[in-house]
Amino acid sequence: MIPKKLEDAMNEQLNYELFSSYIYQAMSADFKAKGLNGFANWMQVQVKEELIHAMGFHNYILSRGGKVKLMKIEAPPESWKTPLEAFEHALHHEESVTARINKLAKIAKDEDDFASANFLQWYINEQVEEEEKASEIVNQLKMVIDSKEAIFMIDKELGTRTFVAPTIPGGYNPTTA
Numbered sequence: 001m002i003p004k005k006l007e008d009a010m011n012e013q014l015n016y017e018l019f020s021s022y023i024y025q026a027m028s029a030d031f032k033a034k035g036l037n038g039f040a041n042w043m044q045v046q047v048k049e050e051l052i053h054a055m056g057f058h059n060y061i062l063s064r065g066g067k068v069k070l071m072k073i074e075a076p077p078e079s080w081k082t083p084l085e086a087f088e089h090a091l092h093h094e095e096s097v098t099a100r101i102n103k104l105a106k107i108a109k110d111e112d113d114f115a116s117a118n119f120l121q122w123y124i125n126e127q128v129e130e131e132e133k134a135s136e137i138v139n140q141l142k143m144v145i146d147s148k149e150a151i152f153m154i155d156k157e158l159g160t161r162t163f164v165a166p167t168i169p170g171g172y173n174p175t176t177a
Contacts, residue, residue, distance in 0.1 A: 002064035003111040009104055010057050010116075011069045016100060017054035021047045023076040023093055027086050030079045036151075038159030039083055042137075045163045046090075053123070056168030060119055083151060084141040091134040098127040122169045 002010070028043035061068050080086035101123045108116040137154075144150030 002061065002066040002116065003107075003113055006104070006107050006111055006113055006116055007061060007064075007066040009107055010061050010066070011071070013100055013104060014054050014057035014061070014068065015071045015073060016097065017050050017057060018070075019073050019076070020093065020097060021050035021054070022073060024050060024090070026076040026078055027080065027090065030086070031083070033079075036083065036155050038155035038157065039086075042158040042161050045161050048163045048165075052166065052168060053126070056123075060116075060169070064115070082141075082145075083154075084138065084145060087134060087138045087141055091131065091138050094127065094130045094134050098131060101127055119169050126166075 024043045024046035028040045028047065031037070031040035031043060058068050077089070080089060101120060105117060105120045105124060108114075108120055137158075140154060141151075144154070
């Protein structure tokens, strides 16, 4: 049985992961409207990843005898002035996700819930990758801030990103769901 304090915190995280997908969906729509289809593609891959992250929490809570509680999801911003502004927002958001995951890991440790600590390790590792990817793009955009040609090249590169569905601990595999 999952400890109540952890169940509540994981439900909040499940909803935050859904909010994350909303943010990236808004970014994708904004990029698409501006003709930056590669940037839009990169964000669509993020949308899918965040939805899978949410489902990982969903299934884990249920597998431990807990109850899933879906909450209100606030609306994200609708537009960003530049690709750099959007990716800085994405980086800051991922840093907030990391802080939340770390808080969950601390709760699991404090509750002596080793199964949940093990489950959360996947998310801890994932957040290192998420921050690294966003930071790399922020740094590239800072280097080329005034070059439309360079933005075009980055857009083309980001358009090659494809979605690869991870298998999340806790029994969620999107390819078989």
